[in-house]
Amino acid sequence: MPPVKIDIPAIIIGAGPAGAGASFFLSKDKIKHIVLEKEVFPRDKVCGDACSGRTTSVINMANPAWLAEMRQNSQSFLPSWGMTVVAPNGKSIDIPYTARKEDQTEAKGFVAARIVLDNFLFEKMASPYCTVYQGAEVTGIERGQNGVVVRMTQGDKEYEISAPVLLGADGDKSIVRKQFLAAHTEAKTSAIGLRAYYDGVTGLHPENFIELHFLPDIPSGYLWVFPLPNGRANVGIGMLSATVREKKINLRELMLHAINNHPRFASRFANAKLLGKIQGWGIPIYSEPQPFSGDNFMLAGDSALMIDPFSGEGIGNALHSGMLAAGAIKQAIAQKDYSAAFFKKEYESLFFKHLGAELTANSRMQKIFKYHWVFNMVFSKAYKSQTLHKVISCMFTDADMQRQLGKPSFFLKVLLNR
Numbered sequence: 001m002p003p004v005k006i007d008i009p010a011i012i013i014g015a016g017p018a019g020a021g022a023s024f025f026l027s028k029d030k031i032k033h034i035v036l037e038k039e040v041f042p043r044d045k046v047c048g049d050a051c052s053g054r055t056t057s058v059i060n061m062a063n064p065a066w067l068a069e070m071r072q073n074s075q076s077f078l079p080s081w082g083m084t085v086v087a088p089n090g091k092s093i094d095i096p097y098t099a100r101k102e103d104q105t106e107a108k109g110f111v112a113a114r115i116v117l118d119n120f121l122f123e124k125m126a127s128p129y130c131t132v133y134q135g136a137e138v139t140g141i142e143r144g145q146n147g148v149v150v151r152m153t154q155g156d157k158e159y160e161i162s163a164p165v166l167l168g169a170d171g172d173k174s175i176v177r178k179q180f181l182a183a184h185t186e187a188k189t190s191a192i193g194l195r196a197y198y199d200g201v202t203g204l205h206p207e208n209f210i211e212l213h214f215l216p217d218i219p220s221g222y223l224w225v226f227p228l229p230n231g232r233a234n235v236g237i238g239m240l241s242a243t244v245r246e247k248k249i250n251l252r253e254l255m256l257h258a259i260n261n262h263p264r265f266a267s268r269f270a271n272a273k274l275l276g277k278i279q280g281w282g283i284p285i286y287s288e289p290q291p292f293s294g295d296n297f298m299l300a301g302d303s304a305l306m307i308d309p310f311s312g313e314g315i316g317n318a319l320h321s322g323m324l325a326a327g328a329i330k331q332a333i334a335q336k337d338y339s340a341a342f343f344k345k346e347y348e349s350l351f352f353k354h355l356g357a358e359l360t361a362n363s364r365m366q367k368i369f370k371y372h373w374v375f376n377m378v379f380s381k382a383y384k385s386q387t388l389h390k391v392i393s394c395m396f397t398d399a400d401m402q403r404q405l406g407k408p409s410f411f412l413k414v415l416l417n418r
Contacts, residue, residue: 017315037132038135042118048234052311077229082210147296191285196275199231216372219243224237301318306321325347
């Protein structure tokens with residue numbers, strides 16, 4: 001049987017946050033598009049499950065009623081007001097998601113299991129302008145006469161879908177990146193994470209702050225504890241892949257050893273129960289600017305290596321990039337221009353204008369803080385200096401502060417008490 005042939009203005013591969021974000025805004029602009037998803041929802045995604053204000057901001061722009069719906073469902077979406085960062089020496093600083101909490105009536109962030117969040121977003125893609133194929137296996141991507149052609153099978157049916165633009169929102173193993181940006185595709189992801197769900201963890205922050213713990217025996221990474229609805233917690237560990245390979249680290253053993261023996265955690269996990277299995281995944285963190293678009297295609301979310309290298313923020317960045325990609329598609333259709341130069345200007349440049357300073361600063365900070373003596377020195381001095389404490393506590397809400405923290409000269413001044 002010959003393949004079913006379809007012509008459409010845009011194709012999205014991947015229905016996670018990046019693909020869903022793009023679909024929301026394409027539908028708002030009444031642009032027909034097809035979404036291809038290899039899994040069948042609801043499906044799980046191994047992740048830290050934490051979402052900052054960037055996630056809520058994009059969802060609110062897509063449809064304020066959706067955000068209101070999430071906030072009314074505290075059994076699935078736990079409101080979070082910020083994060084606690086703990087240095088290797090045990091000094092901690094609370095970093096609120098908003099500089100002035102009194103100006104906010106609702107928490108900017110939240111924590112939700114990905115199987116819940118992703119399914120919520122997936123269901124909101126339903127519109128007259130969006131056609132979703134679940135259980136879709138992409139068998140080939142090639143250049144076509146008028147753009148790109150994606151070959152796909154669903155069950156016993158074969159499809160040949162043509163469009164002038166393709167958005168790859170298909171994660172760290174992106175087939176779109178491999179097809180069009182092979183020279184910028186790493187054989188392995190830059191970081192590795194493990195995630196576990198626990199019941200009965202004590203000592204969680206009263207305002208549901210997520211916790212990032214940097215420990216002396218966890219080089220180039222950290223252990224996290226994120227509160228979840230119904231008294232549960234997402235607990236995990238992340239580390240640079242190169243460090244894991246070089247030092248031959250067993251991440252699972254390291255994580256469990258810390259939970260069971262480290263003074264910060266032993267009492268908190270004394271009566272906690274592990275729910276299910278500890279699962280791992282690759283974390284494609286941002287390190288330096290790389291192309292994520294070209295003639296007739298763009299990449300968004302994990303496929304574009306957009307995970308924050310310090311905080312691990314990925315969901316908000318994925319949604320934001322999907323929104324920007326949809327805007328670029330709208331402009332491309334209006335101007336009939338799907339060239340690499342056009343998408344670099346209307347998508348890549350815009351993304352870096354919005355998020356570039358933050359990602360660059362946090363990439364530098366991640367490199368600096370791998371030297372634990374620097375981390376300890378800064379946090380110890382922050383306990384004595386109200387000004388320095390304020391600078392660090394504003395690191396995720398103030399762009400100027402982010403730039404300062406991303407400069408080695410800043411830490412030199414701290415060391416010299418200037």
